[in-house]
Amino acid sequence: MNTLLSVEDLTVEFKVSNGKFKAPDGVSFKILENECVGMVGESGSGKSVTALAIMGLVPKPQGKIVKGRIIFEGKDLLKFNNHPRGTKISMVFQNPLNSLNPNMKIGKQLSEVLEQHYGMSYKEAIGKVTAMMKQLGIPEPEEMIERYPFEYSGGMRQRAMIAMAMLCHPKLLIADEPTTALDVTIQAQIIQLFKKLKLESKTSIFFISHDLSVVSQIADRVIVMYAGKICEISKTEEIFEKPLHPYTAGLISSIPDMKERKTKLRSIEGSVPSLIDPPAGCRFHPRCSQKMPLCMEKEPDDFSVNDRIVKCWLYKGVYQ
Amino acid sequence: MAKYILKRFVQVIPTLFFVILTVFLIMKLIPGDPAMVLLGPQARAEDIVRFRQQLGLDKPILVQFVIYLKRVLTGDLGRSLIYRQDVLTLILERLPTTVTLSLSALFIALVIGIPLGIVAAMKHNSFVDLLVTILALIGISIPIFWFGMILIIVFSLKLGWLPAVGLGDISKGLWDVVSHFILPSLALGILSTGTIARFTRSSMLEVLNQDYIRTAYAKGLKKTLILYRHALKNALIPVITVIGLQLGNLLAGAVLTETVFALPGLGKLMVDGIFRRDYMLVQGEVLFTAIVYIFVNLMVDIIYAFINPKIRQLYRSV
Numbered sequence A: 001m002n003t004l005l006s007v008e009d010l011t012v013e014f015k016v017s018n019g020k021f022k023a024p025d026g027v028s029f030k031i032l033e034n035e036c037v038g039m040v041g042e043s044g045s046g047k048s049v050t051a052l053a054i055m056g057l058v059p060k061p062q063g064k065i066v067k068g069r070i071i072f073e074g075k076d077l078l079k080f081n082n083h084p085r086g087t088k089i090s091m092v093f094q095n096p097l098n099s100l101n102p103n104m105k106i107g108k109q110l111s112e113v114l115e116q117h118y119g120m121s122y123k124e125a126i127g128k129v130t131a132m133m134k135q136l137g138i139p140e141p142e143e144m145i146e147r148y149p150f151e152y153s154g155g156m157r158q159r160a161m162i163a164m165a166m167l168c169h170p171k172l173l174i175a176d177e178p179t180t181a182l183d184v185t186i187q188a189q190i191i192q193l194f195k196k197l198k199l200e201s202k203t204s205i206f207f208i209s210h211d212l213s214v215v216s217q218i219a220d221r222v223i224v225m226y227a228g229k230i231c232e233i234s235k236t237e238e239i240f241e242k243p244l245h246p247y248t249a250g251l252i253s254s255i256p257d258m259k260e261r262k263t264k265l266r267s268i269e270g271s272v273p274s275l276i277d278p279p280a281g282c283r284f285h286p287r288c289s290q291k292m293p294l295c296m297e298k299e300p301d302d303f304s305v306n307d308r309i310v311k312c313w314l315y316k317g318v319y320q
Numbered sequence B: 001m002a003k004y005i006l007k008r009f010v011q012v013i014p015t016l017f018f019v020i021l022t023v024f025l026i027m028k029l030i031p032g033d034p035a036m037v038l039l040g041p042q043a044r045a046e047d048i049v050r051f052r053q054q055l056g057l058d059k060p061i062l063v064q065f066v067i068y069l070k071r072v073l074t075g076d077l078g079r080s081l082i083y084r085q086d087v088l089t090l091i092l093e094r095l096p097t098t099v100t101l102s103l104s105a106l107f108i109a110l111v112i113g114i115p116l117g118i119v120a121a122m123k124h125n126s127f128v129d130l131l132v133t134i135l136a137l138i139g140i141s142i143p144i145f146w147f148g149m150i151l152i153i154v155f156s157l158k159l160g161w162l163p164a165v166g167l168g169d170i171s172k173g174l175w176d177v178v179s180h181f182i183l184p185s186l187a188l189g190i191l192s193t194g195t196i197a198r199f200t201r202s203s204m205l206e207v208l209n210q211d212y213i214r215t216a217y218a219k220g221l222k223k224t225l226i227l228y229r230h231a232l233k234n235a236l237i238p239v240i241t242v243i244g245l246q247l248g249n250l251l252a253g254a255v256l257t258e259t260v261f262a263l264p265g266l267g268k269l270m271v272d273g274i275f276r277r278d279y280m281l282v283q284g285e286v287l288f289t290a291i292v293y294i295f296v297n298l299m300v301d302i303i304y305a306f307i308n309p310k311i312r313q314l315y316r317s318v
């Protein structure tokens, strides 16, 4: 399959009152056509900033892309001044209530996308809007377009957000923690919806979550982030079967598993390091149970193991 | 919506009652016997007693209040002792001058204050932002009478562009009237301009940081559309409340402005009334101004409700 998006050595630097730091820091990955790629990692690891960088919306003036390329359909988005956001690349955010304009009807908020990009009138656009809303499981869309965000339930708001993102049939849909703000049953419905999108549309999905169990339900491949760096990229089945990076292994063993009735839930010892003054060598070494002297000195390279990528000295010289 | 408006009107009734009570009590507490003041120090004791009876000042305070309340409710604000005219008639005569002055001051404040606030917010932390912030601060802290004098000195006395005092004469054409209002409106408007600029700036900054603005960018909307349709519209909603409050400040500021520019408006009437101990006139005017203030705020509330979909939807079905 063809590569749709290729992120190469992406580095975003933030200047804050007590110093500066990089998150993401030299991140590279690819998203293929029709593929769903998940990204997991603890809070502050740089997932959202990676997504915003692809959108060309890194928060200014604190953040700045200092290195890297983002190649989409063969063009470097960082050099291209006609960013395809809203058309070929669209994004869904974590909190649908805050992400919608509180004083504008949902119908208008959706139709303005078509008005902007296809020069349609409201009348022309709204037909497509209701069709898309219906397709994404919003009942009675003809009536719902006249409503304001606060009149929607949390799940319906997120459906409306997704409908908005899908209106122009994007090549890439970025979903940044789209289920995190929702309660569990609604969360399951939205995940179902993403699965449906994945099957029925030609859109690639970049799905971000701090919850590996959510990502595993829809992603073909998973990227694991830790403190601004990627530690592992693997196919979803493989990562559960045999996690390579000790951090990934820690994440998996801390997922509660109902079927196996694990009595002990393990969590990873320690806490995320400060990005302003990160540990030398591998950033995970202070929390790693398998650390070696080398890990404290030198940052690991990206090692390929089969089709997988892992940033860990344990895999030096392992070519299976 | 009709139900909402009705509800707000009903809520105003107790407020009105307390305003009337307060105005009544304040005038009671002010030292100086109006009968004595009016009749002069040489007046005979029995004349003073008779006059006090005429004014009802000899009755118990509660009875005085009931009489007062009844009169006010029938639109009778009493007679001015110095002008020997109905207070309400006097007020209505002077009202157009003050309304014109206040509204043109407000107009200046909006036309200058809102754009300044927007520009400052959009160029946050820049030189322009700093400049607007400083100008707004000056506008807020400058005394009206001092600024008014400066305006007169510069634009009337030195440059001779605009008249300094008095009302214009409509028979000399519209410009004569307008030109007489320019300096007073500027003097009065500067305070509100500063307040509105500051408030617009902070409201706009807050909105620009909202998630839905990021969504609007993610949708690929044009920047001007985002700023106007998503940012400005939301940022101006709270500004409306501030505008309502400004009308109160403007009425208060009109007292000073009309004095400096010798405009025969409500403010001037009030000052004359106070200096000459015109008991009925001051009482009537204070009450009138308070009522105007209440109704202006009622209007602002209703306008606010109209643009706030939450309240609108709440009352949509009824």
Ligand SMILES: Nc1ncnc2c1ncn2[C@@H]1O[C@H](COP(=O)(O)OP(=O)(O)OP(=O)(O)O)[C@@H](O)[C@H]1O
Binding pocket: A014, A016, A023, A041, A042, A043, A044, A045, A046, A047, A048, A049, A050, A059, A062, A063, A210, A275
């Ligand atoms: N506007 C900003 N100003 C300053 N720092 C920022 C800004 N946005 C993000 N950061 C910082 O960049 C780092 C990465 O943030 P990011 O939002 O990408 O984390 P995340 O992985 O998405 O975490 P979460 O699970 O909390 O969403 C964090 O340390 C965060 O504090």
Ligand SMILES: [Mg+2]
Binding pocket: A047, A048, A049, A176, A177
């Ligand atoms: Mg995030």
